[in-house]
Amino acid sequence: MSDKVGRRSFLKGAAVGTAVVATSLAMDLSLTKDAEAAAKTRALPTKWDETFDVVVIGSGFAGFAAGAEAAKAGAKTVILEKMPTYGGNSIIDGGLYAAWDSELHLRQKLNYGDDSAALHTKDTILGGDEFPIPELAKILAEGAPDALNWMINEGGCKLKPVLAKAGGHSAYRTHICEEYNGRGYVEPLHRIALKYGCPEPRLQNEVTWIWRAVEGGPVLGVEVKIGGGGRSGGKVANIKVNRALVLASGGFSRDLKMRTDHYPYLKESFLSTNHKGATGEIIRFSQNIGADTLPMTFIQLYPYADPESGVLDEAGLYPFNGPGAGVVYVTKAGKRFVSEQERRDVVSFAQLKLGDAHKPTYSIFNLEMLQKIGAEQKNLDAFVAKKRIAVSDTVGGVADQLKINKAALEETVKKHNEYLKSGKDPEFNKPITPQMVNMEKGPYYGVPQWPAVHHTMGGLRINPKAQVIDIFGEIIPKFYAAGEVCGGVHGSNRLGSNAIPDATVFGRVAGRNAAAEKA
Amino acid sequence: MKYTFLLFFLAVAAYPDAGFAAAQEPPGKCSTSCHTDVQAVLPENHMLVEGEDNISSCMQCHLPASETLRDTSVFSAKVHKKHFSEKKLECTYCHIIEEGLSFALPGRESIGVPDAQTMKFLPEITAEWANSPFLAAVHSAKDVACSSCHGNRLPLLDDKPANKTCFSCHASYEELAAKTPGKDHPSRNPHGSHLGPINCTVCHKAHEVSATYCLTCHTFDMNPIPAGKQ
Ligand SMILES: Cc1cc2nc3c(=O)[nH]c(=O)nc-3n(C[C@H](O)[C@H](O)[C@H](O)COP(=O)(O)OP(=O)(O)OC[C@H]3O[C@@H](n4cnc5c(N)ncnc54)[C@H](O)[C@@H]3O)c2cc1C
Numbered sequence: 001m002s003d004k005v006g007r008r009s010f011l012k013g014a015a016v017g018t019a020v021v022a023t024s025l026a027m028d029l030s031l032t033k034d035a036e037a038a039a040k041t042r043a044l045p046t047k048w049d050e051t052f053d054v055v056v057i058g059s060g061f062a063g064f065a066a067g068a069e070a071a072k073a074g075a076k077t078v079i080l081e082k083m084p085t086y087g088g089n090s091i092i093d094g095g096l097y098a099a100w101d102s103e104l105h106l107r108q109k110l111n112y113g114d115d116s117a118a119l120h121t122k123d124t125i126l127g128g129d130e131f132p133i134p135e136l137a138k139i140l141a142e143g144a145p146d147a148l149n150w151m152i153n154e155g156g157c158k159l160k161p162v163l164a165k166a167g168g169h170s171a172y173r174t175h176i177c178e179e180y181n182g183r184g185y186v187e188p189l190h191r192i193a194l195k196y197g198c199p200e201p202r203l204q205n206e207v208t209w210i211w212r213a214v215e216g217g218p219v220l221g222v223e224v225k226i227g228g229g230g231r232s233g234g235k236v237a238n239i240k241v242n243r244a245l246v247l248a249s250g251g252f253s254r255d256l257k258m259r260t261d262h263y264p265y266l267k268e269s270f271l272s273t274n275h276k277g278a279t280g281e282i283i284r285f286s287q288n289i290g291a292d293t294l295p296m297t298f299i300q301l302y303p304y305a306d307p308e309s310g311v312l313d314e315a316g317l318y319p320f321n322g323p324g325a326g327v328v329y330v331t332k333a334g335k336r337f338v339s340e341q342e343r344r345d346v347v348s349f350a351q352l353k354l355g356d357a358h359k360p361t362y363s364i365f366n367l368e369m370l371q372k373i374g375a376e377q378k379n380l381d382a383f384v385a386k387k388r389i390a391v392s393d394t395v396g397g398v399a400d401q402l403k404i405n406k407a408a409l410e411e412t413v414k415k416h417n418e419y420l421k422s423g424k425d426p427e428f429n430k431p432i433t434p435q436m437v438n439m440e441k442g443p444y445y446g447v448p449q450w451p452a453v454h455h456t457m458g459g460l461r462i463n464p465k466a467q468v469i470d471i472f473g474e475i476i477p478k479f480y481a482a483g484e485v486c487g488g489v490h491g492s493n494r495l496g497s498n499a500i501p502d503a504t505v506f507g508r509v510a511g512r513n514a515a516a517e518k519a
Numbered sequence: 520m521k522y523t524f525l526l527f528f529l530a531v532a533a534y535p536d537a538g539f540a541a542a543q544e545p546p547g548k549c550s551t552s553c554h555t556d557v558q559a560v561l562p563e564n565h566m567l568v569e570g571e572d573n574i575s576s577c578m579q580c581h582l583p584a585s586e587t588l589r590d591t592s593v594f595s596a597k598v599h600k601k602h603f604s605e606k607k608l609e610c611t612y613c614h615i616i617e618e619g620l621s622f623a624l625p626g627r628e629s630i631g632v633p634d635a636q637t638m639k640f641l642p643e644i645t646a647e648w649a650n651s652p653f654l655a656a657v658h659s660a661k662d663v664a665c666s667s668c669h670g671n672r673l674p675l676l677d678d679k680p681a682n683k684t685c686f687s688c689h690a691s692y693e694e695l696a697a698k699t700p701g702k703d704h705p706s707r708n709p710h711g712s713h714l715g716p717i718n719c720t721v722c723h724k725a726h727e728v729s730a731t732y733c734l735t736c737h738t739f740d741m742n743p744i745p746a747g748k749q
Contacts, residue, residue, distance in 0.1 A: 084721045085714055085732070092713070092736075181713055203718070230727045231640055232676040276735060309738050386704050386739075 040288055041214050048221060048240035052078045054514045055222060055241045057282060059201040060090030061182075061500055062248035062483025064189035065147070065507025066514065071198035073515035075243055078199065080224060082206035083277045086190070088250045089484065092275055093182030094317045096166065096497035097175040099144035103152065106163050112172035112435065117141045119171060124498060127168040127343055128457070128491020131295070135464045136489045140498065143505035148175065151504070154195070155188025160374040165324030165433070168343040168495040172324060172435070175497075176374045180314045185500055204228070207282065210245065211238070212289040218477035219245045219289070244478040244514035247468070248507060251456035251484035252280030253299065259453065262296040271310025272453040273302050282485060283459060290470040291479075292461040294487030300494055301348035302454035306388070307360035310452035314375075315383045319363035319449050320344075320496050321373040326436030328364045328416050329449075334399065334408025336416070337361065339428035345493045348451040360448040362402055364395070364413065369437045370445060380445065390446040395439070398446040413439050455494050459487035466510035480514050482506035546573040546625040547612035574598075574613040575625040584666035585630045595664035604649035610642060622673045631673025640676060644726055654746040655725040663688075668725065679720045692716045699742060707741055709733055 053075035056067050063079050070077045085091075100115040101107065107115055120141035125132045151157035157177060164174040177184030194200070209223035221240040228234025252258045253272045258280040260266060272278075287293065304319035305312050319327060323340040329347070331337050331354060338350035351361050370380065383389040390401040395413050399406040417439055419425045423432045460481045461469040468479040483503035490498060549557055550572050557568060570576030581594040602608045616622050618638050621629030633641070648655040648665070658667070667688075668680045682692075689695060692710055701707030709722065709731055721732050722744060729747045 085717045087714065091715075179713075183713060183715060187715070227677040227679075230676070230724065231644075232636075234677065309736075311736060382704065382706055 042209065044211055044213065044220065045223070045238040047238070049237040051240040051242060052076050053241070053243040053519060054078075054246060054511070055080065055239055056246045056248055056511075057207050057222070058088060058248035058250055058483070058485070059086035060088035060248060060250055060483060061185060061189060061503035062090075062250075062485075062507035062510070063088075063201070063246075064186065064193045064198075065504045066246045066248055066480075066482055066511030067198035067201075068189060068193035068196050069508045069511030070246070070515040071193065072196040073512060075515035077197075077515075078239070079193075079201035080205040080207055080222070080239075081201045081203050083275070084204055086201045086203060087183070087186050089275055089278055090182045090250075090500075090503065091186045092312075093500065094312060094314075094320075094497075095177040095179055095181045095184045095500075096164070096317065096321065097144070097148060097177070097185065097500045098166075098169065098173050098495065098497040099148050099175060099501060100141065100171065100173050101145045102148045102159075102175065103145075104159060106159070106161065106175065107172055109161075110163055110172070112163055112165075115171035115173050120144065120173065123168065123170050124490065124495060127495040127498075128493050131298070131488075131491025133294075133488040136462070139464055139509070140489060140502050140505055143508070144501035147501060147504040147508060150192070150508075151185055151188040155185075155190075155192045157185060157188040162372065162374045164321040164373050164497075165341075165435070166320055166496045167323055167341060167347065168493070169497075173497075174321065176321070180317065180374065180379075182500070185504070189504070202226075204234075207249075207285070208236070210282075210285040210289055212476070212479075216290075219479040221245070241478065242519040243517040244480055246466075246510045246514050247282055247286065247460065247479075247481040247485050248483050248503070248510070249282035249485045251278050251459070252283065253278045253453045253456055255279035255281075258283070258296070259299060259456075262458070263299050266299055266301075266453055270301075270451075270453050271305060273305050273310055273312040274454070286460055286468065286479075286481075290472075290476060291468050292471045292473075294458055294461050295492070296456070296458035296487070298457035298487070298490075298492045299453060300344055300455040300457060301352075301451035303344055303347040303351060303451050304363065304447075304449035305452035305454070307448050307450035312452070312454070313388070314379060315388045315447055316449065318365065318370060318373060318375060319447055322363060322365060322369060323430075324433065324435055325365075325369040325372040326416075326420060326439070327369060328413065328439070330362050330364060330404065330409060330412055331358055332361075332404055334405035334410075334412055336412055336427060339425070339430040341430045343493055344454075344496060351449075351451055360450045362404060363447045363449060364398065364409070364439075365445045365447070366437065366439045366441060367443050367445070368441065369439075372435070372437065388447075391443055393442045393444070395442075395444050398444045402446045402448065404446070455490075455499065456484060457487065457490040457492065457494050459485050461488055462486050462506075464509075465513050466506050467513070478514075478517055480510040482510040546575065546615065547608070548572045549574070549576075553606070573625060578624055578627065583624050583627055583630070583671075585628065585671040592664040592667045593662045595666065596659060596662035599645065599664060600649055600659065603645055610645075630671065631675075633673060636676055637673065644674075647726060652728070652746060653726055654723055654729055657746055658725070679718065682716065682719050685719045685723075701740075702742060703740070707733075707739060709741060709744070 054070040054077045056063050056079045059079050059081040067077050067079045100120045121138045124137040160176045163172040165172045166174045204227050206225045207222045208225050211220040224237050226235050253274040304316050329340050338347050384391050390398050392398045395410050396406050399409040420436050420438050462481050466480045466482050467475045468481050470476050489502050568576050584591045622631050622633045623629040648659045669678050696710035699710050723729050729744050731744050
């Protein structure tokens with residue numbers, strides 16, 4: 001314990017030292033200010049307005065899962081959410097959930113081959129270029145089926161009777177909920193949380209500070225800004241945590257400063273698929289009390305967002321789910337440019353390398369493929385009416401509508417059909433499976449696509465118990481984190497449909513362990 | 520001290536103008552310069568009013584919202600529109616207000632503690648309710664007063680009425696959705712969004728410009744929102 005005290009004091013001393021040097025060197029006020037900011041130590045509150053056993057920050061998959069488990073374990077729990085609506089990125093998410101099995105055993109019923117926790121773990125680690133911390137990837141994969149069953153049994157989650165083999169995965173393991181969006185899991189988790197006595201999330205409650213004594217020791221509580229807007233300035237309250245604080249505050253794709261500080265290339269001109277609240281203040285407050293982070297530079301582009309708005313709607317999910325069904329990605333010149341089975345980073349950079357003049361690229365499907373990945377006719381018709389996607393009885397017709405080189409596209413589809421027959425893709429070496437559909441029969445569909453900032457794989461360092469680790473490798477007491485706010489689970493590249501199991505599984509772990517802390 | 524209104528008014532017809540509310544003993548009298556014949560301003564079939572020469576006579580039947588389950592909004596709306604907005608009487612002409620302590624009608628329980636902020640904004644907000652480009656004014660035009668949305672207590676600056684309050688007049692999300700499909704694409708329906716039944720107040724703001732939350736992410740056209748940006 002005395003050891004820890006020393007280290008925290010050292011931290012403080014170092015920062016103050018910087019401030020002195022900066023002033024004496026150049027009298028550079030802005031530098032001094034930065035140094036001060038780095039040593040932000042505010043006096044602890046003298047009184048607490050409220051006390052809870054477990055305080056959860058954020059109301060997405062991770063937050064509701066943690067809230068549910070903590071309340072189930074008997075902890076007096078509260079979920080704080082800064083936005084006027086709950087759900088964060090989770091509620092606008094695509095509803096794709098990777099699990100190597102579930103009680104519905106879809107893979108076995110569809111006769112889609114083998115899979116296992118070990119294979120899912122391996123794909124996750126290789127997909128992240130060996131950067132993922134193996135224990136964490138393993139917890140994700142092993143816990144995925146159980147968390148899915150939990151949502152089905154206790155939360156009323158409903159899945160489509162299909163499975164996709166999405167980019168970067170070596171098995172058909174991507175489950176798709178009925179809604180084809182994240183609400184299909186958020187509402188089940190919300191229901192489970194309420195059932196176990198976790199109250200409705202408090203909306204427009206923004207955490208503006210995390211309290212921990214300068215000398216170290218456990219996290220003590222949070223400062224919250226409540227309400228505001230219109231004539232009201234809102235009010236500020238301090239909440240004490242008895243057992244533990246759980247961070248479930250999501251990623252920082254929409255935090256332009258944090259994003260470009262770590263990855264300057266992802267300038268403002270990049271659109272993002274994320275909700276507006278995906279900013280990094282909670283990571284900053286955590287760093288300020290000593291938390292370690294894993295590479296914040298690992299930020300993922302989603303290759304198939306709506307080129308106009310960056311929004312990731314259901315139409316923008318078809319290209320991602322399509323590879324196992326045989327989708328073909330083409331440029332305006334009607335040519336393929338990448339193996340469709342590639343990871344998101346590879347597909348994104350293959351597009352960006354083409355240059356802005358080649359924005360957008362397109363996914364070409366026939367109806368049978370789209371049916372295989374759960375697209376309903378009424379939704380396809382609606383997207384066509386909105387001019388979000390194009391449809392025609394012929395490949396050439398789709399080319400005409402989307403202004404793709406017609407002869408080249410016809411040739412590309414023809415060649416791709418032959419690759420499926422021969423089981424070989426000599427152009428891009430895509431692994432061909434028998435489930436891939438030969439595009440001999442229409443109607444044909446085309447979906448425009450372009451990369452947008454999507455997921456921040458970097459974030460706070462946690463251990464397998466979801467405890468936040470400080471820069472010296474020690475546990476920060478009473479401090480947990482789960483979901484996209486954490487780093488280390490996905491390494492340099494998150495596999496699509498791995499984030500829901502990540503947030504849900506670790507949310508549960510964090511909630512249970514937080515509730516088990518001594519008050 | 521009870522009088523028959525009519526007689527009373529005749530007797531005090533020449534009573535000096537109350538002037539500024541602060542200078543007068545609350546509550547202000549009805550008879551001063553306006554209602555020499557109060558019965559004359561009442562609706563045609565209104566019963567004869569007996570009682571003191573101030574708002575408390577009305578309160579004998581038109582109970583304050585805090586004391587009845589009946590909808591008192593219409594009375595409150597009409598009285599405020601006439602006396603506050605049109606005749607520019609101060610709040611304290613009828614209400615007995617002590618900053619930091621109480622806010623009441625004569626002879627009634629206090630309905631809340633007005634802090635300095637409330638004291639500052641209440642007249643402004645009430646004026647806005649009576650006449651402004653905001654949703655509050657749409658409500659005042661239909662004689663819907665403060666308590667219908669804010670409940671039976673002094674409104675707080677941070678009040679965000681719950682959906683069930685809105686639905687006591689505006690049916691339900693389902694019925695609203697049936698009325699608001701997108702013009703070109705029915706699925707672009709603000710009441711049938713993929714966020715589910717969010718709080719009405721996320722989009723509909725009574726005292727500032729309303730704005731469709733969908734459009735914070737999406738760029739497509741949607742039907743205009745009432746009292747929204749023009
Ligand atoms: C459009 C889209 C589609 C996606 N599709 C998929 C998919 O199909 N499959 C998949 O596996 N993954 C998908 N992802 C990724 C996945 O949705 C996210 O990684 C996941 O939702 C993160 O969950 P979370 O609980 O960690 O954070 P979130 O769901 O983002 O929740 C965090 C919450 O914390 C709140 N918060 C932040 N800071 C504060 C503060 N200071 N005070 C109070 N509250 C705060 C935020 O407002 C937010 O509501 C998608 C992401 C997007 C954006």
